[in-house]
Amino acid sequence: MKLRALDRKLFRDLWAVRGQVIAISLVLAAGVATYVMAASTLDSLQRTQARLYREFRFPDVFAGMKRAPDGVLAQVAAIPGVANVEARVAAPANIELAGYGQPVSGLIVGLPHGEAQFNLLHLHAGRMPEPGREREALVSDGFAKAHKLRPRFPLQVTINGRRRMLEVVGVVSTPEFIYQLAPGSIVPDFKTYVVVWMDGRALEGAYDMTGAFNQVAASLQRGTRVEDVVAAMDAILRPYGGLGAQGRKDQVSHRYLSEEFKQLTMMATLFPAIFLSVAAFLLNVVVSRLMTTQRSQIATLKAFGYTTGAVAVHFLKFTAVIVLLGTVLGIGGGAWLGGGLSRLYMDVYRFPYLDYSLRPVVIGISLAVGLVAAGAGTLVAVLRAAGESPAVAMQPANPGRYRRSLFETAWLSQPTRMILRNIERRPVKSLLSVIGVAMSTAILVLGGFWGDAVDYMVFAQLRRAQLDDVTVTFIGPVSTRAMYSLLSLPGVTYAEPTRAVAARFRFEQRTYRTALQGMEPEGRLRRLLDTRLEPVTLPEEGVLLTDHLAKMLGIRPGEMLTVELLEGSRAVREVPVAGVVSEYIGVSAYMRRDTLNRFLREGDSATGAFLSVDSRALPELYARLKKIPAVAGSAERAQVLRSFYETLAAQMLTFAFFNTLLASTIAIGVVYNTVRISLSERGRELASLRVLGYTRSEVSYILLGELTVLVFVAIPVGLVMGRGLAGVMAGSAQTELFRIPMVVEPSTYALAALVVAVATVLSAFTVGRKINHLDLVEVLKARE
């Protein structure tokens, strides 16, 4: 097909301003990429989750109990609305992996006797155990990956104080344990926590559960209310030490996954919304200014007899090319980053596969935003230019109307006057430039804020509140005399008992299930802190709640909270809320340990201990702890810190890093365009000065001086805007897993300012080279 002359002009014009075309496309691409990355990651994860639940039959209701005879299962199956049931035995265990010194804890799950109803296993490596082979076992894939284990390998497990040797023949994952969290921990740690599947009957024997079960799951018929089945199950299981049935929303893996998705949704909504609107705004401004420089061309085309409509269409094609380029780059880049980000999430969420999804609507929205923003900018400029009569528009533009600016003093040099008057003469243009640069500064702050917030969370939780080196968990309540035994272990200098019990908290119609922790009133190793990180004293009576828990329950200090213990005495009591404590990770309730002991109608007992340990003695300490049957597990604070940064923090920080990268792209694109367009607008003036004997650097001063003034104004504005955006983000990032503290470190501000400054210098350098090549002869002849 033969190109029409106008279309050929289009491509040549685009080629002539290719630097700007690329810079503008990059700004849009960065905005679109943020959106595509976030949306596709979230969509992919949710889609994968849904598909996995369906294909691997994730049940609807779960219940745990101390011990129920097999016959009880029929009663559960008979509950109206229940479609299918399955019972099994699951037991906490201590695990010993040859060659790994640190303590590993785990959950051993009995494989069903017949065909599995729920939580089908996805085999990653090896094979399933042969029926009846009691030593053959499977492990969760996170553990195998963390330790780089391939079947077959031996594993020593201690169930109920008795050791057994198992042989791992396969590595699996299942919807039940997508999010693996050791009881009582806040961060998944694949090195020190493992789920093991073994022959059901063998486990029953080892755990004294022959002819009985301690976990049951059910799927529901369509239209059945989860609450009704939960209540019916609770009634049936209470005599057997029922721990409270729960729907999917309270199932540990599902709940944490939902909370993380909530967090991701927030990030995936706010970041792209901000980035895309910044990109759209800049696109609009930049395109409109670019079009204004085409004024005489527009007039010439009109003089030839092209209609305003045809001229507008021509220039719309011009911007459409830029938008398409930017959108395609953005979608490609976003999909690529999204794929990377999804895989990172997969490291924590043990999905067996990822169903990557980039919905057409995401592509449609990306394209629409670009087209509308650029289209509007184009039309405004083109229609303004087309409104002039061609004769007037083809004349050299009348000298702009200037006046003295407000800031002038007599000693200013003429070039400095030019800078000031230019800024002041077109206040809207100057303002838009300032806003553009400020916005890119702001999104840079937003990217860095995430890192500051995570660091502060860690600082508050793991350096101010938790001062122990090692936390030990017992298999059940033990007398606090055990502290003396702990103190006799190698390296232990101090031990502080703690009592944790599962509880249900109720206020008005709202309930929440979490641990109630009994703490020492004058505790040295675990401290409860207020928002200023000052220690809060535990009252003799009453509970302290994590501020977020109090908010979720809608309860204020002084009000009475219903506490229902889910084990031991199973007592239910009204307890006053004595205050709230500030915690950024997880939610909990705290009470004095002696008060909790009385509440539980038990003596001076503990379920765990916080230890101060001489770090040199740690390996020896672990070796000894593993041999103590009453110790269910232990966690080292340094290891928790490590796994936090490796898992949850890694996700958030990678997300934030990608965003910082895209924000930098936007910043560079904006600054470059601002100065590049200034050059096209003022090339004639600058060349005239060169003719009059001004040197290159003197001429550059005028153009770049203006840019510098604008950037200097924009940076502080941008820092303030960035802080505001971070506040919005922190405000909406409140989940049960995390509360993002509103902390922006000076280094983040400095980095944002630095990136913009560097972008300015680089742009100045590029444009400076163009100033060197101004055609002095041409400018004297050309009208505009």
Add this chain to the structure above:
Amino acid sequence: MESVFSARDVTKFYDMGEVRVHALRGVSLELYAGEMMVLLGPSGSGKSTFLNILGGLDRASAGQVLYRNFDITLANDSELTQYRRKHVGFVFQFYNLIPSLTALENVAAVTEIATNPMKPEEALELVGLADRMHHFPSQLSGGQQQRVAIARAIAKRPSVLLCDEPTGALDSETGVVVLEAIDKVNRELGAATAVITHNADIAGMADRVVHMSNGQVSGVEVNAHRKAPRELHW
């Protein structure tokens, strides 16, 4: 007479793809101190190219141009900048004033970087614009803008004043006023002046008229009597 410029066999060609366009085909010419010279020729005759080479805006492809003893053809870019800055005054068809500066400031923009300039006010007075000093270009007529441009060109006390179609964008009435200003600064400051025009009537105000056509000097005539611009008509 002392020669300010001395051009020897100046050639200029532009390579436009496969075609070589000759703008100047061996021009040799002198410009004497204090002289008023008019370069006359149709468009495309090479007169602007020649003037741009004299002014250090463009480079000759071959030949030599001496400004006093300084060989412009051998100068590098920053030497040319300094040369324009110190010695050359330019006046253009489209004035090329800085719109953001007042008349006075436009002149000051040049005096600030010159070595021995007159006061900007003085320069404006010389062109008859003392009462318009604080006006911005947008507040001045075309003729006034051009006179500001002349004031700007001469405020540095240049040795040469180069004017490229200074009246090209003006009506004849206004054109005369502008030419009077040029004539006046030539007489009073003694700057060697070269005026480009395609308007033969203007030639009357020159000491010497150089005819150019097809990139060559086609003739030189000396006016026995230099007319005042008032006496010119077109």
